[in-house]
Amino acid sequence: VQRILVRLPGRTYPILVGPGALGSLLPLAGRARVVVVSNARVMRLHGPVLRAGLGPAADDPVLVPDGERAKSRATLALLHDALLERGMARDGLVVAFGGGVVTDLAGFAAATWMRGMDWLAVPTTLLAMADAAVGGKVGINHPRGKNLIGAFHQPRAVVADTSLLSTLEPRQLRSGAYEVVKCGFIGDQRLLARLSNAGRPEGWSERLRADAVRGACRVKAEIVASDEREGGRRRLLNLGHTVGHALEAATGFHRLTHGEAVGWGLIAATRISRALGRLGLEDAARIERLVEAIGPRPSLRGIGPAEVMAAVSRDKKARAGRVPFILPTGYGRVDIVDDVPLEVVDAVVRELAVTPRSAGSAGSPSARAGGSRPRRTPRTAGRR
Numbered sequence: 520v521q522r523i524l525v526r527l528p529g530r531t532y533p534i535l536v537g538p539g540a541l542g543s544l545l546p547l548a549g550r551a552r553v554v555v556v557s558n559a560r561v562m563r564l565h566g567p568v569l570r571a572g573l574g575p576a577a578d579d580p581v582l583v584p585d586g587e588r589a590k591s592r593a594t595l596a597l598l599h600d601a602l603l604e605r606g607m608a609r610d611g612l613v614v615a616f617g618g619g620v621v622t623d624l625a626g627f628a629a630a631t632w633m634r635g636m637d638w639l640a641v642p643t644t645l646l647a648m649a650d651a652a653v654g655g656k657v658g659i660n661h662p663r664g665k666n667l668i669g670a671f672h673q674p675r676a677v678v679a680d681t682s683l684l685s686t687l688e689p690r691q692l693r694s695g696a697y698e699v700v701k702c703g704f705i706g707d708q709r710l711l712a713r714l715s716n717a718g719r720p721e722g723w724s725e726r727l728r729a730d731a732v733r734g735a736c737r738v739k740a741e742i743v744a745s746d747e748r749e750g751g752r753r754r755l756l757n758l759g760h761t762v763g764h765a766l767e768a769a770t771g772f773h774r775l776t777h778g779e780a781v782g783w784g785l786i787a788a789t790r791i792s793r794a795l796g797r798l799g800l801e802d803a804a805r806i807e808r809l810v811e812a813i814g815p816r817p818s819l820r821g822i823g824p825a826e827v828m829a830a831v832s833r834d835k836k837a838r839a840g841r842v843p844f845i846l847p848t849g850y851g852r853v854d855i856v857d858d859v860p861l862e863v864v865d866a867v868v869r870e871l872a873v874t875p876r877s878a879g880s881a882g883s884p885s886a887r888a889g890g891s892r893p894r895r896t897p898r899t900a901g902r903r
């Protein structure tokens with residue numbers, strides 16, 4: 520089990536990664552009164568391992584519904600009720616045991632109970648280990664939009680026991696793997712090289728899974744430490760997310776998992792960069808191959824490009840027909856570009872909407888709209 524430190528002003532906390540990491544739970548919980556928040560599926564599969572690591576506190580978890588619908592105001596209210604009934608005060612501890620849905624929701628309940636109580640993030644999906652549980656963003660959905668109600672509330676620690684991933688559906692593994700690829704791309708060339716010939720994540724060795732989570736956490740921890748509230752560098756973590764979020768919204772959050780949307784978003788960002796003349800043909804093809812190597816994603820056929828574009832503009836507050844984007848500018852290089860013409864984005868989205876399957880034709884002649892070259896922001900990500 521390895522330790523990665525997230526160094527924040529005034530507060531440093533560890534991420535423990537590797538098979539067997541759950542064994543460190545009890546010392547982390549200390550003497551605090553504990554409430555475990557999880558769902559029935561995760562408890563059925565891994566309750567005994569949690570019990571072995573945490574002791575009797577694991578016996579009476581608060582269970583929330585499975586899936587995204589649990590990130591609701593109604594479920595949050597139930598959690599607050601449970602915290603009250605169990606007499607939790609600010610010196611108590613919430614242990615969030617599940618995927619990103621559970622860590623977002625339980626972390627937000629902890630953030631809002633008595634103006635903030637401690638919590639431990641114990642992610643059980645690849646996506647949550649590599650992304651959702653790291654960085655301190657917590658929250659729930661509003662009926663009108665995802666993650667609209669939230670806070671920054673860093674956990675006491677993140678405990679990512681990668682042996683739990685053995686029960687995850689291949690589709691959920693792939694979903695997390697797109698985020699791992701993203702992290703490798705913006706900050707870890709070695710990880711990127713390993714992923715580029717590792718095949719699909721359902722075939723990754725236990726060792727590679729642990730290394731992938733570790734690599735992603737290192738990149739994320741380092742970026743979050745330099746910019747906790749997303750004023751600057753933390754925006755790099757949004758690579759693939761501008762179009763990704765828009766695709767999720769335009770498909771009603773049903774067709775694609777978050778990670779799959781990010782996979783498509785990475786392809787979109789690659790083609791946009793290509794269309795702007797900021798990325799060479801060979802690098803573009805290499806990036807698309809890297810994404811496709813993770814495996815298939817549901818097709819985008821039939822999505823409404825207009826709806827996707829409406830979501831992009833809403834999300835990015837388009838000004839004078841231009842939007843900020845994180846774009847790959849080489850293999851393992853990204854830039855923040857502040858003024859990408861919407862018409863370039865639109866052309867790429869239209870192209871993706873007619874792509875038959877996820878097996879994108881790497882390096883296909885991409886959209887050639889616009890033609891004006893956006894200027895570079897002075898804040899350049901550079902090679903890392």
Ligand SMILES: NC(=O)c1ccc[n+]([C@@H]2O[C@H](COP(=O)([O-])OP(=O)(O)OC[C@H]3O[C@@H](n4cnc5c(N)ncnc54)[C@H](O)[C@@H]3O)[C@@H](O)[C@H]2O)c1
Binds near residue numbers: 560561686
């Ligand atoms: N806070 C952040 O920075 C951040 C970042 C990315 C994503 N997110 C959020 O994360 C959520 C998605 O998280 P997710 O992909 O983990 O989805 P999820 O939490 O819905 O989990 C996916 C499915 O896997 C099941 N599951 C969990 N662990 C399992 C295991 N070990 N074996 C078998 N099945 C298991 C879950 O019960 C669920 O059915 C979204 O709500 C998204 O907004 C947050």
Ligand SMILES: [Zn+2]
Binds near residue numbers: 650698760777781
């Ligand atoms: Zn994401």
